[in-house]
Amino acid sequence: MLIRLLRERFRPYLGLIAVIVVLQLVQSIANLYLPSLNAHIIDDGVAKGDTAVIMHLGGIMLAVTVAQVICAVGAVYAGARVAMSVGRDLRAGVFDHVQTFSARELGQFGAPSLITRTTNDVQQVQLVVFMTFTILVAAPVMMVGGVIMALREDVQLSGLLLVIVPVLAVILGFAMVRLRPLFGSMQKRIDAINRIMREQITGIRVIRAFVRDTHERERFAGANADLMTVAVGVGRMMALIFPSVFLVMNVSSVAVLWFGGHRIDQGPMLVGSLVAFLSYLMQILVAVMMAVMMFMLVPRAEVSADRITEVMRTSSTVVPPVEPITVLPGRGHLELRDVGFSYPRATDPVLRGVSFVAAPGEMTAIIGSTGSGKTTLLQTIPRLYDVTEGAVLVDGVDVRELGLDTLWGAIGLVPQKPYLFSGTVASNLRYGKEDATDDEVWHALEVAQAAEFVTAMGGLDAEITQGGTNVSGGQRQRLAIARALVRRPEIYLFDDSFSALDFATDAALRAALAPETRAATVIVVAQRVSTIRYADRIVVLDDGVVVGTGTHPELMATNETYREIVLSQVTEEEAA
Numbered sequence: 001m002l003i004r005l006l007r008e009r010f011r012p013y014l015g016l017i018a019v020i021v022v023l024q025l026v027q028s029i030a031n032l033y034l035p036s037l038n039a040h041i042i043d044d045g046v047a048k049g050d051t052a053v054i055m056h057l058g059g060i061m062l063a064v065t066v067a068q069v070i071c072a073v074g075a076v077y078a079g080a081r082v083a084m085s086v087g088r089d090l091r092a093g094v095f096d097h098v099q100t101f102s103a104r105e106l107g108q109f110g111a112p113s114l115i116t117r118t119t120n121d122v123q124q125v126q127l128v129v130f131m132t133f134t135i136l137v138a139a140p141v142m143m144v145g146g147v148i149m150a151l152r153e154d155v156q157l158s159g160l161l162l163v164i165v166p167v168l169a170v171i172l173g174f175a176m177v178r179l180r181p182l183f184g185s186m187q188k189r190i191d192a193i194n195r196i197m198r199e200q201i202t203g204i205r206v207i208r209a210f211v212r213d214t215h216e217r218e219r220f221a222g223a224n225a226d227l228m229t230v231a232v233g234v235g236r237m238m239a240l241i242f243p244s245v246f247l248v249m250n251v252s253s254v255a256v257l258w259f260g261g262h263r264i265d266q267g268p269m270l271v272g273s274l275v276a277f278l279s280y281l282m283q284i285l286v287a288v289m290m291a292v293m294m295f296m297l298v299p300r301a302e303v304s305a306d307r308i309t310e311v312m313r314t315s316s317t318v319v320p321p322v323e324p325i326t327v328l329p330g331r332g333h334l335e336l337r338d339v340g341f342s343y344p345r346a347t348d349p350v351l352r353g354v355s356f357v358a359a360p361g362e363m364t365a366i367i368g369s370t371g372s373g374k375t376t377l378l379q380t381i382p383r384l385y386d387v388t389e390g391a392v393l394v395d396g397v398d399v400r401e402l403g404l405d406t407l408w409g410a411i412g413l414v415p416q417k418p419y420l421f422s423g424t425v426a427s428n429l430r431y432g433k434e435d436a437t438d439d440e441v442w443h444a445l446e447v448a449q450a451a452e453f454v455t456a457m458g459g460l461d462a463e464i465t466q467g468g469t470n471v472s473g474g475q476r477q478r479l480a481i482a483r484a485l486v487r488r489p490e491i492y493l494f495d496d497s498f499s500a501l502d503f504a505t506d507a508a509l510r511a512a513l514a515p516e517t518r519a520a521t522v523i524v525v526a527q528r529v530s531t532i533r534y535a536d537r538i539v540v541l542d543d544g545v546v547v548g549t550g551t552h553p554e555l556m557a558t559n560e561t562y563r564e565i566v567l568s569q570v571t572e573e574e575a576a
């Protein structure tokens, strides 16, 4: 998975990667050449007392070292460049892909996991790429080259390698098998920490109000301890590996000196060769160790790559049409035809057989008890969720055949829980229409009964914090209404958008809204009878089913559910 993921991402950097490989090759060869030069100095220079040879070979050694250093620095620089670029590309890829998700996919992964996947998981992959180019490319060259050079120094002594290298390999192989599952749970527990942290920050007021501080603290401590346990497990494995590796290295040095000493005694080997052999042995073992360190990162990066790929493979259930219709054929005539909807993993449908028509210039109200499916119904119109049965038609065209931009451009949605973005009042209001003039913006604010408090806040440049937490719930609602008004869409969807307003503001807003939305199709979800009683059509929703459609007087006369709702709020005389 990791390899497949990276193969695609490496494509733009193949040139740079080739440069890295060449630099690493030169660097490794230089590294391999040095001990043999050293051996020459000892055997031909020092042993014979020939200063000229020492100076000459010493000069060459210096030059080789300088070349090696330059190549190594270049390789690390280029390696870092490729790794960071690949990381950036991956992050951008995941981000862009997540943007296409509908509410269904977002719910499936959850925000905390998606955040970890775009940040931490990408970082793991990035780290492995970096290590690959700084260490792994050189390691095989050093290993193979080291063995060849060792053989050249002394064939018999090289027999020791047949013992040392397998021993090392077994130790490291064992460690890797043990580490992989640990890394898997590590990423999951980072997800958990993220989730709890997010929940606690978002819900801080509720936590305070319900005096759940201690409970929440314990919950976080629990998740934190879980992560620590795995991390300690990983640390313990690592702690075991390094001493073992050093043990192997040192024992093998002793063995080489022991057997080498005997061979020098017997005559076939020179002192310089033994020194060189020892250097090669160390180079081989260091290369093996580096490769292993690298392979310890690989399992973690593999887990991360799986998690990234999982996101990239999930395609949105809201599929844009192949041949989208990009121009609305009319003025935003809306029809729901036998709409049914079930949430993923839910057994019962939330909406069943919902049908009604809403024409431009009309106001259609939807009323129903909480949980009757009003929000769900509105969300199927801009395809936040796709209906599971029936169809939503705008101007006679199924919304699934409209281009997404066309559809969204025609709809002004004021969600039940309006969200404002960090920035200013102006930046939020221009969210759907960037080139709106100040006059247009102010006009929208006035209609939404928001001009007064915006002026008090300091005008259009007043700051809005993330999520709009520095304005009250009712102010947020009014800003969200103004945001929808600035766009002048064909279809307005107000989801319980007047609930946080007092009666007077509610009435003033509706009066100002009427001329604005005269030509548009307006759908209003509301709880308050006063908000909707003059609607052209009232749709009564009960447990996902339409139990009545008509005007206020009609429904009062014929519909029991509607009568109950109305009479729970006003007296018989007021309702008439």
Ligand SMILES: Nc1ncnc2c1ncn2[C@@H]1O[C@H](COP(=O)(O)OP(=O)(O)OP(=O)(O)O)[C@@H](O)[C@H]1O
Pocket: 107, 343, 344, 346, 350, 368, 369, 370, 371, 372, 373, 374, 375, 376, 377, 416, 496
């Ligand atoms: N994301 C979701 N996943 C699963 N079920 C959901 C989801 N959102 C809502 N539901 C279920 O769908 C039903 C209808 O919810 P919906 O939000 O549409 O109600 P509503 O009529 O807007 O209520 P309210 O008046 O309280 O806003 C509820 O019973 C709820 O349990």
Ligand SMILES: [Mg+2]
Pocket: 374, 375, 376, 416, 495, 496
């Ligand atoms: Mg709702």
